[in-house]
Amino acid sequence: MSKTKIKILLIDDEEEFASTLAERLELRGYETRTAVCGEDGLNLLAGETFDIAVLDLMMPGMSGLETLRSIKSSTPDMPVVLLTGHGSTKEGMEGMRLGAFDYLMKPLDIKDLTLKILSAVGASDGKENE
Amino acid sequence: MSEQDFLKTQLFGKLTASATHEFQNVLAIIKESAGLMEDVLTLTPMENAELLEQRLGMPLATIKKQVARGVALVSCLNGFAHSTDYARQKVDVEGLVKRLVSLSRRLAANTGVELAFEGEQPTLYLNTDAVQLQACLYYALESLFMALPARSLITLTLQGTSSLSAVTLSASHPDQPISHDLPQVICQGKSWEALQKAGQAIQIRPEVNETGVVLFLEHGDSVT
Numbered sequence: 001m002s003k004t005k006i007k008i009l010l011i012d013d014e015e016e017f018a019s020t021l022a023e024r025l026e027l028r029g030y031e032t033r034t035a036v037c038g039e040d041g042l043n044l045l046a047g048e049t050f051d052i053a054v055l056d057l058m059m060p061g062m063s064g065l066e067t068l069r070s071i072k073s074s075t076p077d078m079p080v081v082l083l084t085g086h087g088s089t090k091e092g093m094e095g096m097r098l099g100a101f102d103y104l105m106k107p108l109d110i111k112d113l114t115l116k117i118l119s120a121v122g123a124s125d126g127k128e129n130e
Numbered sequence: 131m132s133e134q135d136f137l138k139t140q141l142f143g144k145l146t147a148s149a150t151h152e153f154q155n156v157l158a159i160i161k162e163s164a165g166l167m168e169d170v171l172t173l174t175p176m177e178n179a180e181l182l183e184q185r186l187g188m189p190l191a192t193i194k195k196q197v198a199r200g201v202a203l204v205s206c207l208n209g210f211a212h213s214t215d216y217a218r219q220k221v222d223v224e225g226l227v228k229r230l231v232s233l234s235r236r237l238a239a240n241t242g243v244e245l246a247f248e249g250e251q252p253t254l255y256l257n258t259d260a261v262q263l264q265a266c267l268y269y270a271l272e273s274l275f276m277a278l279p280a281r282s283l284i285t286l287t288l289q290g291t292s293s294l295s296a297v298t299l300s301a302s303h304p305d306q307p308i309s310h311d312l313p314q315v316i317c318q319g320k321s322w323e324a325l326q327k328a329g330q331a332i333q334i335r336p337e338v339n340e341t342g343v344v345l346f347l348e349h350g351d352s353v354t
Binding site: 020 | 150151154155157158159160161162163165166169173197201204205208209
């Protein structure tokens with residue numbers, strides 16, 4: 001059964017960035033939940049089903065890579081798109097090695113993000129149907 | 131570089147890299163906020179849209195332009211900060227030169243000089259001290275800032291063979307020929323002295339010619 005809205009888990013320690021980006025995604029027809037740290041994100045993931053996670057790599061406390069490992073351990077089929085800063089491409093590539101779908105650099109272009117989301121969810125849907 | 135010097139340099143690099151990452155987050159928030167305002171404009175009913183577009187269109191375009199400018203600058207600074215991560219590393223010479231040109235533009239402008247990086251650049255990597263290499267490039271630029279009249283242009287190009295590469299800094303001026311005593315003026319400056327000392331540490335040989343400076347990079351253990 002196809003879902004009408006793609007549901008996104010957005011994990012970023014910058015609350016204003018996450019809430020503004022969430023609002024812009026909602027205006028574009030996505031459903032979003034935000035978390036300001038890895039632990040909160042994992043708690044949300046334990047209680048709800050998401051189609052995709054968008055995860056900031058550079059977070060204090062539980063790092064983006066640690067969060068990614070936990071996400072991949074609990075929900076291996078859910079795609080994860082990473083957000084990283086210019087100069088942190090090494091971490092982005094490490095994230096890909098750990099199973100992330102792809103990474104984007106902040107500040108990002110929302111068109112690039114939505115294309116990446118559609119691509120990731122489409123690829124994931126394809127896998128489920130195999 | 132002594133161990134203490136390396137530790138001090140590494141400290142500057144770590145703190146700068148951290149601060150530039152924070153600044154990227156600031157720019158990301160500003161960009162998303164401007165984007166949300168644009169989204170609201172798009173969704174505004176037609177009868178109000180034109181007025182809002184008139185009032186908000188220009189400031190939104192300004193925000194986007196300045197964010198792009200900030201991102202470019204912060205990316206360069208972040209890359210510069212990370213050049214201190216290791217005492218010696220595989221360096222993308224073209225990327226390093228481009229970055230240093232970006233970071234030096236304001237200093238050049240303060241002396242009335244413009245910078246450009248152009249031409250077909252060979253792919254060149256060197257195993258070297260990236261900080262020291264940047265110091266050589268910067269002192270080469272500075273030796274020219276001090277010697278050239280306002281409105282001069284310094285063009286940087288990269289040349290390479292299998293055993294030797296060079297970064298050429300050539301001066302030109304739109305209204306007058308370059309002074310024939312440019313080489314002497316360069317060699318008399320403190321920046322030239324600093325360049326020679328910096329170059330000795332990593333086998334970089336600077337030379338002056340009638341239009342500027344050439345830095346010869348010897349490929350002791352280069353990786354092309």
